[in-house]
Amino acid sequence: MLKTSAVKGIIWSAIDKFAVQIGQFAVSIVLARILMPEDFGLIGMLAIFIAVSQSFIESGLGTGLIQRQERTDVDFSTLFVFNLAVSSVFYFSLFFLAPFVAVFFNQPQLVDLLRILGLNLFLIGFSIVQRTKLIINLDFKSIAKSNVVGIVFGGISGIFAATNGYGVWSLIYQTLVGSLATCISLWFLSSWNPSIVFSRSSFKNLFAYGSKLLIAGLYAQLLNNIYNIFLGKFYPATSLGYYTRAKNFADISAGMISSILQQVSFPLLATVQSDNEKVVRIYSKMIRLSAFVVIPLMTLISLLAKSIVLLLLTDKWIVIIPLLQWMVFSRVFLPMSVINLSLLNAIGRSDLFLKVDFSKFPLTVIALVITIPLGVKAIIIGHVVTSALSFVVNAYLPGKIYGYGPLHQLRDMLPIIGATVGMAIVVFLLTYFVDNLVLELFFGGVIGGVSYLFFCWIFKLNELKEVWELLMDLFKNSFSSRIK
Template sequence: MQNSSLKSTATKGIVWSAVDKFAVQLGQFVVGIVLARVLLPEDFGLIGMLAIFIAISQTFIESGLGTGLIQRQARSDVDFSTLFVFNLLVSGFFYLVLFFSAPFISAFFEQPRLTDLTRILGLSLFLNAFAIVQRTKLAILIDFKSIAKSNVIGTIAGGLCGIIAAINGFGVWSLVIQMLMSSLASSISLWFLSNWRPSITFSKKSFKSLFGYGSNLLIVGLYAQLLNNVYNICLGKFYSTASLGYYTRAKSLADTSAGTIGSILQQATFPILTSVQHDKEKLVSIYSRMIRMSAFFIIPIMTLIALLAKPIVILLLTDKWISIIPLLQWIVFSRVFLPISTINLNLLNAVGRSDLYLKVDLSKLPVTVLVMIITIPLGVKAIVIGHVVTSVLFFVINAYIPGKIYGYGPLHQLKDMLPVFVATIVMAIPVFVISYFIDNLVFELFLGGILGLLTYLFLCWLIKVDELNEIWEVLFKLKTYYK
């Protein structure tokens, strides 16, 4: 790929990936607020109990094979058809596993309603499996415009159905309807937007080749899903359903910002990094820029959410969710390094070192287990404080091996992020003063948010943060993002 072509493709990929993620997250955010105002924390807690079972099943279905197709340079239609057949067969198998294990899941949590909820929600595995190849094909072509369309269609369709169901008294089933309709609409739209059609061909040779790369990602994915959702199991088993509902809603609010930025960077940069994987200088240039750009957005946003957590929660979710305020304040800080860690690990996948990806992720297991043992018996607040501790340690671990290989490790990354940290700390002072002295929640949220944003941008301009100029070029001057 020529340099000018790479610049144009990268810019379009970043822009459309941003449109996709922001539009979807905004839609999900609005839908989540409406549902939270209508439904009870216990309803969200019930779905939270099932999260790990759906997530693990979905990880097996994907198995890292789609990522393997994106990473490899030569691909055939047989490869795509092999992946399609594999996805369907595995999705059918895991749906049967969920169907027959549903009574045991219900008995474990002592929640009779989980049997039917598991069996119906499990249908999402089929719906998602039908469109994995189409999504992969579009990602290879860096056609994030089509992916954005399908995701927005799914978000709108699922959100409307869920809200209508909630208003009509469907309770927890409103959340199930939302998820199923979102998956169905998104999958159907991907079939219309992609010109690829399966030939129902399965090649053992192709599968072995893809699985050789994807198997490491499968293990990493299973490991990550277990760690991400094990708290749901513990809270659902040893604490109230409402406590789990508070925890999952606080995580959802925090992930709206951090997850969006992380997803944009991961989705848009992976095929770009893959295309220049043999050009070390260009690879490191793109990689380091993404680290700095991620920090430019995520650090001030998470800080503002923490400072303005009270008006955000009460105004958007009502007083019945007031218990999540301290949880949200801690969780947002645990998400500061999330997009940056994603980029560090993404680099290893892009250059075909999924084995190192696996080793890096597994090396974090002792820390995770120790923090879990200490915090879970102490309650929900202790758990989210533990998230902050592990996120900092994981950033160092995730950045270590890429640093050894490419000379851009955790210390170098932190040095590049220092101007953003300084600007954010100074920005936090007037926002804290406003939050402390103003009692009107609407005024506090509006004035604190506007003043915080303007202060941060002014400080970034004053200390000449390069990312501010780059954003101006991309959004307003339509100049290239990469030099």
């Protein structure tokens, strides 16, 4: 039963993330071809303020409900009321702080942009409980539907605005319309109606767990966006636009895999948290499967970065080619780090989660101090170094608890790295003799995938068999559901 739920969860979460990421990717390509790099840079300047506000709204209480074994309607209503209150507080805070933000970045138009974009906080607050309900029930199918609806409506509105000359406002409209559509869909699909009830005891219990995740979330958002602040302050908006585009490209693949694993692994590991043997089995398998996918994928994107950028974005974005080639390697260990941290949350050790997150702060500060004066490329190379070191830190405590630490995890990845190196050599030799960008991208992608699977077969990787079995489970579940 647990295996069936896990397989269905992974399948629908994968469908959700693929659909959302592909949809967002397609929309971003169209918008990048129409808009200018500085438009994306202006939105990048606001990212930290929206992200921090969103962290307070989410606050870890929803995660606390997922982790708990017993939940009541009062718990969900308490979370709903809390979300609405915090959304209001932070929106009006951003409204009055907007002029100061504009002065800091020396961009007067940020006042109106932040005040309108901030409305998205209300939509987030209205939908957290509905999404939490669906995650608890492992109903990722409904989540996938609502996210796709948001992508479609948001994408259409953004592209329509861009083609009609709205510039940076196109990105604002895309976000707001997409969030509104997603929110309405979640309310319709979750079939949960809130009552305006707030229980102090329920909030206290949830906050005891969620407060640590809130602090960790704020810290993570600060680290994720701190480069935007410094780039926006000391470099032109165009440079920040190049940086955010390279980052978004890299996040499409690694971020998608990480989201799938985080969404599925946390409730799944929380379900079996009392059975150490099952925890280790699921935990180690997810580490290996994520490495099996993300390491060759990031390498392939780096090898084909030139054709990807020039074909999809045009030479207007040629500057981001070397940035993308480095940025993808800063995301190689992201999915594995997500699983390691999800394990700590799943077993109720959000205190350890917090300690692990804070222990990485010196790495980021050192990288920031060294690379900010050297330019955007140096900043991204700093990302690569710190992400590798952060993986070791993230894996240390879970490894100490369950005996599957960073060295063991890296040892399991060595055959995957070997197969990836083989693939990289084949793709490099192939693309070296091809001058046409379309052919380079097509044959590089196809030959890269085939050669990687070939080397996996040569090295007799168990992950190849496990992926095949997962696909067979998908087929069986799909076939059985049609019969019923």
